[in-house]
Amino acid sequence: MTNNLLSIAWRKCKYLDQNTAITGKKQGIRQRLKDTIINYKPLHELMPLHHTFPRVNILLFGAVESGKSSVFNTISSLFKGKIFNIARCGRSSGSFTTKLTKFQVMYGGIAEQLRLTLWDTRGIDETHLMAPQNMKILLKGNLPDRYPLDPSLEVHLDSPGINTIPTLCDVVHCVSIVVDATTIDDMDDNIYRNICQMQTVMNSLDVQHVILLTNIDKICELTKKDATYAYKSKAIQEAVEKVAKKFGVPRNAVFIMKCYEEESFLDDNVDIMTLLALSGILQHCDAYLYRFYESVIDLASKQASLEEENKSLKVEMEEYKSIVKNFKRQFESSQIRQKKKDVVIYDDKMLSNLITESDVLNKEIDRLRDRRDHLKEDINNVK
Ligand SMILES: Nc1nc2c(ncn2[C@@H]2O[C@H](COP(=O)(O)OP(=O)(O)OP(=O)(O)O)[C@@H](O)[C@H]2O)c(=O)[nH]1
Numbered sequence: 001m002t003n004n005l006l007s008i009a010w011r012k013c014k015y016l017d018q019n020t021a022i023t024g025k026k027q028g029i030r031q032r033l034k035d036t037i038i039n040y041k042p043l044h045e046l047m048p049l050h051h052t053f054p055r056v057n058i059l060l061f062g063a064v065e066s067g068k069s070s071v072f073n074t075i076s077s078l079f080k081g082k083i084f085n086i087a088r089c090g091r092s093s094g095s096f097t098t099k100l101t102k103f104q105v106m107y108g109g110i111a112e113q114l115r116l117t118l119w120d121t122r123g124i125d126e127t128h129l130m131a132p133q134n135m136k137i138l139l140k141g142n143l144p145d146r147y148p149l150d151p152s153l154e155v156h157l158d159s160p161g162i163n164t165i166p167t168l169c170d171v172v173h174c175v176s177i178v179v180d181a182t183t184i185d186d187m188d189d190n191i192y193r194n195i196c197q198m199q200t201v202m203n204s205l206d207v208q209h210v211i212l213l214t215n216i217d218k219i220c221e222l223t224k225k226d227a228t229y230a231y232k233s234k235a236i237q238e239a240v241e242k243v244a245k246k247f248g249v250p251r252n253a254v255f256i257m258k259c260y261e262e263e264s265f266l267d268d269n270v271d272i273m274t275l276l277a278l279s280g281i282l283q284h285c286d287a288y289l290y291r292f293y294e295s296v297i298d299l300a301s302k303q304a305s306l307e308e309e310n311k312s313l314k315v316e317m318e319e320y321k322s323i324v325k326n327f328k329r330q331f332e333s334s335q336i337r338q339k340k341k342d343v344v345i346y347d348d349k350m351l352s353n354l355i356t357e358s359d360v361l362n363k364e365i366d367r368l369r370d371r372r373d374h375l376k377e378d379i380n381n382v383k
């Protein structure tokens with residue numbers, strides 16, 4: 001572990017510098033970055049008005065204990081505003097995570113979710129290397145949430161829940177290869193070769209991939225004390241260069257992270273570093289979607305027109321409901337008046353007509369309700 005600091009940051013970053021170590025300012029930067037991600041919409045500036053691509057999928061892949069689940073927990077905590085560990089993480093004889101889990105990130109209540117899903121996976125080790133066929137299936141989006149994926153065991157495509165016709169919304173848009181910074185030099189050869197082999201699979205499917213370098217606090221004492229130093233740390237700079245070279249990715253596709261591990265409270269500097277990493281990953285997701293621009297527009301248009309139909313059905317249904325309500329009111333008041341004054345306002349025929357008409361309208365409302373239920377299903381399927 002070293003303490004060497006560079007005089008200027010190894011990555012130009014207007015947000016993280018010792019000179020900005022004023023709490024108020026840091027909180028402002030953190031909030032701005034956070035808001036940008038809360039407002040993120042895939043490929044937003046290139047989408048036609050009122051068209052939205054629902055969300056992007058980010059796969060966390062890497063060796064056992066590289067920090068995949070901690071990456072999700074750290075992101076989840078910072079958006080929740082408190083340490084909020086949803087994914088189980090820790091150390092065990094094999095991988096702590098045993099199922100493919102597709103996590104949403106909430107930034108408030110249950111309905112306030114970022115437009116991204118983080119897929120946590122079981123880590124690979126010498127005896128559980130990822131089979132290329134399994135990686136293909138994962139990337140193509142065939143596997144459902146909570147699928148007990150053992151990287152080395154063949155996936156059965158006839159298992160329940162398998163999505164046999166995934167759309168562009170179901171696929172992986174960017175893979176984050178999670179690497180523990182302390183293992184770069186002595187990574188097991190089989191694991192290293194397996195990750196490289198998986199990069200070939202990702203390339204064959206045009207899936208973007210980046211490296212997420214965790215545990216940087218373990219290679220730089222100063223960063224451990226204060227994450228502000230990370231971008232001036234010589235040790236971290238060297239680790240980024242090494243890992244980029246090792247996996248053949250450009251240095252700007254390597255993002256650093258210090259996951260929450262012993263902390264009970266959030267730290268502005270850790271959060272800013274995490275938000276920078278996440279922003280970078282989202283740019284890679286957008287780059288992937290851009291390659292499939294026409295399909296993205298197709299899907300977004302389909303969803304937009306389904307939502308439009310849903311909206312107008314809702315208006316139609318409200319109109320019918322108010323007519324029926326009116327009928328009911330007329331009918332009830334006529335009954336009261338008839339009773340009180342002993343006069344006939346509606347004869348039997350008129351009453352039976354009224355009843356038949358409101359029956360017809362009620363049936364129409366039921367039909368519209370059915371249509372809306374189907375529409376909701378269709379909209380979800382587009383998602
Ligand atoms: N100090 C420190 N510890 C970390 C960091 N990231 C992860 N850890 C710790 O490393 C251990 C393993 O982390 P996990 O998140 O469970 O790793 P994983 O990749 O999900 O592991 P598997 O599910 O077993 O494949 C846990 O004890 C974490 O608290 C980090 O950036 N810094």
Ligand SMILES: [Mg+2]
Nearest residue numbers: 068069096097
């Ligand atoms: Mg895990």
